[in-house]
Amino acid sequence: MSLDVTPAEPTGDEAPSRSRRVGRYLVGHPHLVLVGVLVVLIVITGMVESNYLTVSGLRNSALFAVPIGVLAAAQTILMLTGGIDLSAAMIATGAAYIAANQSPKGAVIAILAGLAVGVLAGLANGVGVAVFQVNPLIMTLAMSGILLGLFTSWAQTIFSGSTRMGPFIRTLGGGSFWGRSIPWAVVVWAVLSVFVIYMLRYSGFGRNLYALGDNKQVSRLSGTRSWQVLIAVYTIAGVFGAVAGLLLGGRVGAVDLQLANVFLLPSVAAAVIGGTSIFGGVGTYTGTILGALILGVLQSLLTFLGAGQAVQQMLYGSIVIGLSWLYTRIAASQ
């Protein structure tokens, strides 16, 4: 299986060199392959359901991609350091739950309370990973269990009461502007994306993340205090988790403790499809955004096909395997 875009047989004298040139160009710009996959998926979905290629159809895919994309921002920045966040979905759920609980006190307090959940949980993850040297997989997995337990018991005690989001957060998560065409959630995601891309590309902190994931020893020897970087990045990831939770909770309206669960593995998948290496040091958030959009469109396609849960999951898994395989192929021939 080589590049899909390369014709199997040369059609003329110039064809081989041109196809090779195309191939080489794609190897240099692996994101173009993702864009291609995305466009093909959108076209296929449009052929299956003609109503899809309208503003409202694409809007639905975008809305589905938002929580995946924001959670995947957390996964991306952590994967760059060689970590992962299995508690991201539970942080999102917890943040949404607290925000819903504090909603009667006003939007500002609700949002701040939600974000505080992300900061605290992320900070705890960071301390565990950086100071106590716990494996990130285990640390965040345990954190997920701890949060679920805490919120389950708090739901009946100190945080019993409202589970409904206030109107402002509901607008932010599910509302749109310009004649219901552009969802506010997408705007929030876009702002967050600019921040993440800027951070990774231009800030010293972002470069530290790549350095740390690429070679821990060298990064330490060149003066990085890795524990500080790790605590900071896990805290930021926690905040991203909380943002995802607020947006998702706003879209759904009422919050329960299963809210964001289903988005955990897709968020990892989005980062991976987007070319972020789980071993650290390699990846961009641009790729992750494309990965999240692909998964969003895929969800629409599967819904239109009327595929049952069983077929959906099988296709989903196959596509994660297939795309990551393709991507690794392209990256390897670089």
Place this chain on the structure above:
Amino acid sequence: MTATPQALVTATQAGWRRWLRRHGWTFGVWLLLLVLLAYYATLIPRFGAFQVASIVNNGTPFVFLAIGQAIIVIAGGIDLGVGGMLVLASVTAARFMEGQAFVTTLVIAVAILAAAAVINAGVGWIINTSKVPDIVITLGSLYVFQGLALYMLPNPGGGTSKGFRWLFTGSDTGIGTNPWPAVVMITLVVVAVALWMAKTRSGLSLYAAGSNKTAAYLSGIKATRVKILSYAVGGAFAALAGLANTAIAGRGNATTVGGNLTLNSVAAVVLGGVALTGGIGSAIAVVPAGFILFFLSPILTAMGVDPSNAQVIQGFLIVVVMSVTGVLEWRRRRRS
């Protein structure tokens, strides 16, 4: 000559230290399980055969799943799909075993184990051929297995034979006071796995490939074969866990979340002293670790902690245990 006694003492001391360094973790985890059991016995008003049987029987799937994960992790991989494989095997068994005679169910069980080994060997092959990290491919296989399971048995149901239930639970109804079939099965399986991994060429090749791929390659070990072998055996263990699950419940349920089971197995493997980086650990220590993880919530419940707080404590304990190992490892590295 006069120094001999002292030399002897230091020699035995060194030997003892080496034993502790090598097997200390295994020993510690077993000890922890025993302490927890003893503590549990004093906690609840009646501690008898029923309680023991309940812990042993219901813990069996966790233990098998953890052993499967341990084999894969030792060989340098990690399989997020094992939970999905458990669910898939469980519902397949429930669907085909319903209303069958004992012998037929045994044949079906063997077929499922073989199929699981072949399918997961395929996963191992894909990982090796595609060069995509294990965690990614198996994230995909987790979804595929879970989907297949739903396809196989859309609604909870199915069944199995009485004999098959006895085989895993010591009773025809799945509830009883007889832990022995499960104990015997776990013992046989663990001894077999331990011997295989410690004494045979193929078993040792798992450690070799897991600890240093290049060195293993240079000493003539075929990485592809090891990867496929570890995934095949791990998949078969996940399926065995699934069969145990069907025997215990008497039915199959495809909506069981395989992802959670997988994460549990990873936690058990780590608690059992297997390094997630590969090459270190043994199946023997994973058995008590699996039981401990399963067993913590009944203990905490018996202590009067409510289940959700119990979950908090469980997570916290895992972190504490891991930070102890993390700090020990860090100190060792700094000293050397």
